[in-house]
Amino acid sequence: MSSLTGKICVVTGASRGIGKGIAMGLGEAGATVYVTGRTVREGSAPLPGTIGATAEEVTRRGGKGIAVQVDHGDDGQIEALFERIRSEQDGLDILVNNVFKVPDEPVWEGEFWKHPISIWDDMVGIGLRAHYVASHHAAPMMLERKGALIVNVSSRGAAGYAHSVAYGVGKIGVDRLAQDMAVELESHGVAAVSIWPSAVKTEFILEQVAQGKAKIDPTRAQSPLLSGRAVVALATDPNLMSRTGQVLKVADLKAEYGFEDEESIP
DSSP states (O other): OOOOTTOEEEESSOSSHHHHHHHHHHHHTTOEEEEEESOOSTTSSSSSOOHHHHHHHHHHTTSEEEEEEOOTTOHHHHHHHHHHHHHHSSOOOEEEEOOOOOOSSOOOSSOGGGSOTHHHIIIIIIIIIHHHHHHHHHHHHHTTSTTOEEEEEOOGGGTSOOSOHHHHHHHHHHHHHHHHHHHHHGGGTOEEEEEEOOSBOOHHHHHHHHTTOOOOOGGGSBOHHHHHHHHHHHHTOTTGGGGTTOEEEHHHHHHHHOOOOGGGOO
16 A cells, blocks of 8 residues: 555545545555544434544554544635644645535436425535535645645536436536646646546445435445545556546546455455
8 A cells, every 4th residue: 555644634524435435545545634524423414424433444544533523515614624724734735525415305316397406505515616615725735735636526427417417517517626626736736636436335325225215236336445545546646747637437546556445455
């Protein structure tokens, strides 16, 4: 495993799911990881997982996990997160924009005019706007850091219909955000990319499969940790800047860099 010892990272929305997997991967590489999310007490959210538990797992794997409660729908809380990092660290190396709000009533396709308007706010307001706000506050701390990297977590919904109109618009926006940030950051040596995990067996997806609401074979799905190892591979690539502005599939990165999913690790 490549080393990120001494690197300062933020992973948003990391109480569970892909965010937790990415934080764990960064922890394996020795990074200090600020883990953000809303859930601080087990049982207070519909799904298992807390920012504290993720931070502990980061530390257990060899890094240093720091849990910070942040509601990414509140600009002030996002700003306070980065002010805290500024006061505690000498810069920021990696920002992973992962936070996403699954609507209280999950939408699996259907007709957009029958969906509540609130799903737009969940998927575009949180799943896209919060990425921009976090990047806005993070970028000034990254400009002097060699090999700094912003990663947006997106999906195939950016390329074709998936789940709902609001979901697709949010995901294509996430990709374009990375592409356009890359243009403005390139002269500063900061890379920005968007990554697409494939089907991932997150807590939410496994619950949906159990209820018959999602058609994913968990035995063939990626673990959340695979995305974490993809971020580490990118962050430690000496030719990272050649990838800036790209939209990258986690499966392709696995084949290129040769890292494995968690089931392959003793």
